[in-house]
Amino acid sequence: MATSFQCTLVTPERQLVDQQIKYASVPAWDGLLGVEPQRAPLMIKLGAGALRLDDESGQSQTYFVSGGFAQMKDNKLSLVADAALPADQIDKAAAQAELNAALEENAVGEEAIALKKSKVEAARAKLHIAG
């Protein structure tokens, strides 16, 4: 019985993670989702939020991811994110500025409102991760 699984995190510009992990906390579009070894196949849409990966030595890494997809298959978790950033590389001031800009946006119409909401959520998640 495997106690770990392979996890990859890729964005359009580069591959951030490719390693064995024990547990992943994935920000799905409708809430956080925990993934353990030998999970049943899964295909979900990602939201914006914190991705936590616990490796075999018990250390955990946190990333900010926004948008994209996750797939679990053959004990392999693949995360295909629109954007991803390690937690320690988040610029808090820039995230705050992003949030302010998103909050001030004057959204008219259903699509614009949804876009604004997702922007606000992403900025809030970023700030939260940065602590």
Next chain:
Amino acid sequence: MAGKTREIRGRIKAVSNIKRITRTMQMIATARFQASQRRATATQPYTRKIAELVGELAKAAAADPNANLSHPLLRKPDPKVGKELLLVLTSNRGLCGGYNGNVLRTATQYLNATKESGQQVDLEVVGRKGTSYFKFNKIPVTKVHNQFGDSAKFEDVQELVESYMADFTAGKYDKVSVIFMAFESMSRQTPQVLQLLPLKDPTEGVEGEVSKAQVDYEYSPEPEQLLAELLPVTVKTQLFQSFNESEVSEQIARMVAMKAATDNANQMSKDLTRVYNRARQSAITTELTEVISGAMALG
């Protein structure tokens, strides 16, 4: 005679100066090529994964008889509006051999063929070389994109694709294509016309494979919705890939062109040195003959 040797010496100097420049440019192109190659390979895992996900979802959608696949990006325009959009990727700088020429020739052929079939074409250009080419040939360009610089960022490409998708779904265009230099291998790059929109139906051709043992995924949201979300992403990755490939091809073309120029300069300075030595020798011979015959006349 002295005048001739001096002239040849001047030419030898000029050639070796040019050689120095072309050799430097070759080295710069090599470094840039490695950087852009790295960038292009860095995007590959993403592109591959997206393609894999689309394939899996398309299979699932094809297996489900109730699934209704009618995404606006897949829609074949009906009725046709008689207009399409063409994006041409060229470089900002010259001295890269036939790189721009090849892309632009393909673009012109495509333009002429499309116009003959009665379609109107809105032409958009990336890169200074393409812009001046179309200006010189008096071919109207709808829009010039200068925001990309030397290496395209995903966000910029994404913005561009989003505007195309909006125009396409609004029914402004029947088709959106891009012409760029595709990177096949180190020694082979060919201009390619890639149709971005409408997308090819991902369920086409999977019918035969459906019977294969399928992974029973847990989906969230429903597969059709996931597929609808994934399709715009595929368009973006396709265009981003085109940008990356054309960048790699440009650097290769420049590398090859500058290598040829350096080799030529080498050969030329060798030939010139030979001519110079011969001229010098014949000058000496003439002088000697003059001295000897003068001495003999006196004696």
